[in-house]
Amino acid sequence: MSRQPYIRPMSKTTWYMRHGRYKVYMLREMTSFLVGFYTFLMIFALSALAANSPDQWNAFLASQQNPFMVALHGFALLYFLFFQTFPWFKLAPKAMPIQLGEKQLPDSFIVIGHYLAWVVLSAFIFWLAGVI
Amino acid sequence: MNFRQIDLEVMRYDPEKDDKPWFQQYNVPCEHDWAILDALNYVKENIDTTLAYRWSCHMMVCGSCGMMVNGEPSLTCKTFIRDLPDKVRVEPLENFPIERDLVVVLDDVMEKLQKVQPYIIRKEGDPPPQDQEFEQSRGALAKYRQLTMCINCMCCYSACPQYGLDNNFIGPAALSLAHRYNLDSRDQGKSARLDILADHDGVWDCSFVGACSEVCPKHVDPAAAIQQMKIDGAMEWWKLKMGFPGGDA
Numbered sequence: 001m002s003r004q005p006y007i008r009p010m011s012k013t014t015w016y017m018r019h020g021r022y023k024v025y026m027l028r029e030m031t032s033f034l035v036g037f038y039t040f041l042m043i044f045a046l047s048a049l050a051a052n053s054p055d056q057w058n059a060f061l062a063s064q065q066n067p068f069m070v071a072l073h074g075f076a077l078l079y080f081l082f083f084q085t086f087p088w089f090k091l092a093p094k095a096m097p098i099q100l101g102e103k104q105l106p107d108s109f110i111v112i113g114h115y116l117a118w119v120v121l122s123a124f125i126f127w128l129a130g131v132i
Numbered sequence: 133m134n135f136r137q138i139d140l141e142v143m144r145y146d147p148e149k150d151d152k153p154w155f156q157q158y159n160v161p162c163e164h165d166w167a168i169l170d171a172l173n174y175v176k177e178n179i180d181t182t183l184a185y186r187w188s189c190h191m192m193v194c195g196s197c198g199m200m201v202n203g204e205p206s207l208t209c210k211t212f213i214r215d216l217p218d219k220v221r222v223e224p225l226e227n228f229p230i231e232r233d234l235v236v237v238l239d240d241v242m243e244k245l246q247k248v249q250p251y252i253i254r255k256e257g258d259p260p261p262q263d264q265e266f267e268q269s270r271g272a273l274a275k276y277r278q279l280t281m282c283i284n285c286m287c288c289y290s291a292c293p294q295y296g297l298d299n300n301f302i303g304p305a306a307l308s309l310a311h312r313y314n315l316d317s318r319d320q321g322k323s324a325r326l327d328i329l330a331d332h333d334g335v336w337d338c339s340f341v342g343a344c345s346e347v348c349p350k351h352v353d354p355a356a357a358i359q360q361m362k363i364d365g366a367m368e369w370w371k372l373k374m375g376f377p378g379g380d381a
Contacts, residue, residue: 004147005229005237010296019203022293025341091342094356095363102271 195283205287253321279312288344304354
């Protein structure tokens with residue numbers, strides 16, 4: 001009797017198509033494109049500032065107000081909410097469980113803590129930006 | 133007695149005859165309380181004695197009957213026919229080489245389980261108490277108890293695309309076993325395990341797909357264990373950089 005194990009090939013490019021949970025994972029990972037986009041946007045904004053010319057800075061601000069960019073920012077906000085913020089906050093108690101005596105602190109405490117921190121930090125940023 | 137006919141599509145592979153696996157269909161009359169394992173046993177006893185698969189306890193303890201059932205890594209002894217459609221496809225666990233029919237080669241994960249040193253390690257000169265119990269509080273036990281539920285069925289490895297794409301990754305069951313000992317108040321082997329766990333093929337190879345925890349029949353939650361180890365590993369690294377002693381004790 002000879003051993004001749006058979007190895008099933010796994011596609012390096014389409015493996016995630018075989019199950020819904022892998023597709024959701026890939027959608028989550030695709031937020032990296034948006035992170036890349038905002039990195040470039042930050043570089044443009046900084047270079048407009050560094051040029052020390054009010055015209056260039058105002059042109060950058062105007063470019064962000066065109067309907068396409070507004071729609072893109074809106075899309076990015078929703079995408080990050082649904083594929084980063086909500087899932088990661090939900091998973092946070094797994095990564096940082098808090099044990100009190102023999103019992104675990106209920107997951108909801110940790111999740112709510114994250115949302116509270118999010119609201120406080122967002123408010124701080126809006127205050128810093130002069131919005132509130 | 134109520135019977136329900138199901139079409140059981142089973143992957144077959146005979147290394148001495150076949151170039152690649154193929155599917156064989158069996159028509160199986162199933163009783164209401166049967167699991168997939170019962171249907172396989174029926175095939176083996178009544179239709180085709182050549183069918184090869186692993187099983188032992190039929191009660192979710194031994195971990196040997198893990199297979200793909202309709203594309204989902206499952207323990208076939210706890211996957212009930214009444215919850216499935218009339219056509220059920222059974223394949224060997226994905227991400228493992230097929231030895232024969234539904235039997236996979238597990239040598240790789242067996243080596244990995246050993247590699248993480250899954251036993252209590254004590255520092256030199258600080259042996260465990262002799263001739264008496266090594267006591268532990270219930271709170272200390274609660275820290276790692278869930279991780280002791282693993283039965284090595286390897287469903288988690290089968291669900292893990294990271295392991296499927298690169299099997300150098302130590303993988304979910306072995307990493308959570310390591311974490312189980314790292315969390316044990318009697319253990320002092322955290323830094324001994326750190327080299328393996330914090331290496332490229334250790335916890336950092338995990339991109340938190342989370343599939344391992346979703347399919348785990350014993351609710352061990354390896355994904356959570358791995359994320360906790362990432363935090364632990366990062367803290368240890370900082371401690372080392374800042375000149376603090378490691379957290380073995």
